[in-house]
Amino acid sequence: MSAITSRRTTRTGIALSRRAGMVFVLPALVLFAVFILYPLLTALSYSFFGWTGIVRGGFTGIENYVALFTELPFSTDIPNAFLHNLLLFAGAMFFQNTVGLGLATLLHRMSRFKRFFQTMYTLPYLVSPLVVGYLWSLMLSPLFGPVNSVLRAIGLGDLAKPWLGDPATAIWVVVIVTAWQWIGFPVLLYGAALGGIPEEIDEAASLDGAGPWQRFRSITLPMLVPAIGTVSVLTFIGAMEAFPIPYALGGSQGSPAGATDVLSLLFYRTAFESGSSNAIGTSSAIATLLFLFIFGVSMLITWLMRRAERRLY
Known part of the structure; x- marks a missing residue:
C-alpha cells in the first residue's frame, strides 16, 4: 500500500507542478x-482580399502576391530591397564573427577593466537604433559633420564626401552603422561562452605542444x-527586419535613389505612403x-548549427 500511495503522491505532485507552471506561463502566452500571433494571422488573412481604402473587398486569392513580382514598382523594388537586407546580414555577421569574437577573446583574457570595456562595447546595443541612425547622419553630414572635418584636418580631404548622398557609399554606411551598433x-x-570552456582542456593542449592558434x-x-x-539566427532576424537605422539614414524612400532601401521600408511605404487603394492587401x-522567409531560414540555420553541434560529441 505504501508503494501505491507513494506513486499517487508523486503523480499528484507532478500534476500540481504542471498546473503551477501553466499559471506562470499563461500571462506570456496571452501576450504572445x-x-x-493575432497580428500575424490578421495580416495573412488581409493578404488574400482586395481592399478599397480600409474597406475589405472580395476574396482575391494570391493576386496580391502575384502583383508583388509582376507589377511596378514592386517588381524592381523588392529585389533591390532584398539584396540590401542580405548585405546587412552579411556585413553584421562578418563584423560579429571577426571583430566581436576577437574582442570577446581579448576581454576574456583580461583581468583588469574587463567589466568596463564590456559595458562600453555594449552601450550602443542598448541605445535605440533610431537614435543611433540620426546621430550618425549628423556625424556624416557633408556640411558640419565631424567625420569629414577630421579627414580634412589630417590631410585626407580627398576622402571627404557626402557619404549618405552617394549611392555607391550609402548602403555601406548603413551596413557599418548596423554592425557597429550590434x-x-x-x-x-561569446564572452559568456568562452567563460564556460574548461581551462583544463586548453592547458592540456598547451602541454601537448599546441600553439595559441x-x-x-x-x-x-x-x-x-x-x-x-x-x-547567426538573431543577426539574420534583425537584418531582415531592419527598419530604424535605414529609415534614419535614408528616409522612407531609401534615399539616395533607393540605395538604402530594405524590405521593411518598402512595407512602410506601401502601407502608409503609396496612396494605393489596395495598400492594405499588398x-x-x-x-x-x-x-x-525569416521563419524558414531561421529554422534552417538552427538545424544546421544543431547538426554541427551534435558532431562535436
Whole structure:
C-alpha cells in the first residue's frame, strides 16, 4: 500500500507542478497571442482580399502576391530591397564573427577593466537604433559633420564626401552603422561562452605542444558553435527586419535613389505612403512573405548549427 500511495503522491505532485507552471506561463502566452500571433494571422488573412481604402473587398486569392513580382514598382523594388537586407546580414555577421569574437577573446583574457570595456562595447546595443541612425547622419553630414572635418584636418580631404548622398557609399554606411551598433551583443554572448570552456582542456593542449592558434581553431572555436548559432539566427532576424537605422539614414524612400532601401521600408511605404487603394492587401502580402522567409531560414540555420553541434560529441 505504501508503494501505491507513494506513486499517487508523486503523480499528484507532478500534476500540481504542471498546473503551477501553466499559471506562470499563461500571462506570456496571452501576450504572445494578442501582440504576435493575432497580428500575424490578421495580416495573412488581409493578404488574400482586395481592399478599397480600409474597406475589405472580395476574396482575391494570391493576386496580391502575384502583383508583388509582376507589377511596378514592386517588381524592381523588392529585389533591390532584398539584396540590401542580405548585405546587412552579411556585413553584421562578418563584423560579429571577426571583430566581436576577437574582442570577446581579448576581454576574456583580461583581468583588469574587463567589466568596463564590456559595458562600453555594449552601450550602443542598448541605445535605440533610431537614435543611433540620426546621430550618425549628423556625424556624416557633408556640411558640419565631424567625420569629414577630421579627414580634412589630417590631410585626407580627398576622402571627404557626402557619404549618405552617394549611392555607391550609402548602403555601406548603413551596413557599418548596423554592425557597429550590434557588436556589443556577440561580445557578451561569446564572452559568456568562452567563460564556460574548461581551462583544463586548453592547458592540456598547451602541454601537448599546441600553439595559441591551434588551440583556438581546434578547441575554442568548435566549442563556440552553439553561441555562433544563436548569434547567426538573431543577426539574420534583425537584418531582415531592419527598419530604424535605414529609415534614419535614408528616409522612407531609401534615399539616395533607393540605395538604402530594405524590405521593411518598402512595407512602410506601401502601407502608409503609396496612396494605393489596395495598400492594405499588398502590404500584408509583403509582411507575410517576409515572415515566412525569416521563419524558414531561421529554422534552417538552427538545424544546421544543431547538426554541427551534435558532431562535436
